[in-house]
Amino acid sequence: MSGACTTYVSAEQEVVRGFSCPRPGGEAAAVFCCGFRDHKYCCDDPHSFFPYEHSYMWWLSIGALVGLSIAAVVLLAFIVTACVLCYLFIGSKPHTKLDPGLSLQTTGEEEE
Numbered sequence: 001m002s003g004a005c006t007t008y009v010s011a012e013q014e015v016v017r018g019f020s021c022p023r024p025g026g027e028a029a030a031v032f033c034c035g036f037r038d039h040k041y042c043c044d045d046p047h048s049f050f051p052y053e054h055s056y057m058w059w060l061s062i063g064a065l066v067g068l069s070i071a072a073v074v075l076l077a078f079i080v081t082a083c084v085l086c087y088l089f090i091g092s093k094p095h096t097k098l099d100p101g102l103s104l105q106t107t108g109e110e111e112e
Contacts, residue, residue, distance in 0.1 A: 006018045016040070021033055032045070
C-alpha cells in the first residue's frame with residue numbers, strides 16, 4: 001500500500017483510473033492507498049480494509065440490541081404465561097382424596 005492507487009475495475013464493472021493519495025479535496029492525512037481489487041481509496045492507516053467510518057457499527061449494534069431485547073421480552077412473556085397457565089390448571093382441579101386401592105384387613109381366621 002503506497003500513495004498511488006492503480007487503475008482498477010469496480011464491482012459494477014467500470015474502469016476507475018488510477019489516482020495518487022491524498023486526493024484533492026480529501027483528507028491530508030490520507031496518504032495511503034487502501035481497499036480491495038475492485039474498490040480502492042485513500043486512507044490514513046495502511047492496515048485499513050474498509051472505506052467506511054466506524055459509526056455504522058453503532059447502528060448495527062443498536063439494531064442487534066433492540067432485536068435481542070424484543071426477543072428477551074417475548075421469551076419472558078412466554079415463560080410467565082406458561083407458569084400462570086400451569087398454576088391455573090393445577091389449581092382448578094377438584095381436590096378429591098385419592099383412592100388408595102384395596103384396604104389391608106385381617107380376616108380373623110388366623111386366631112389361635
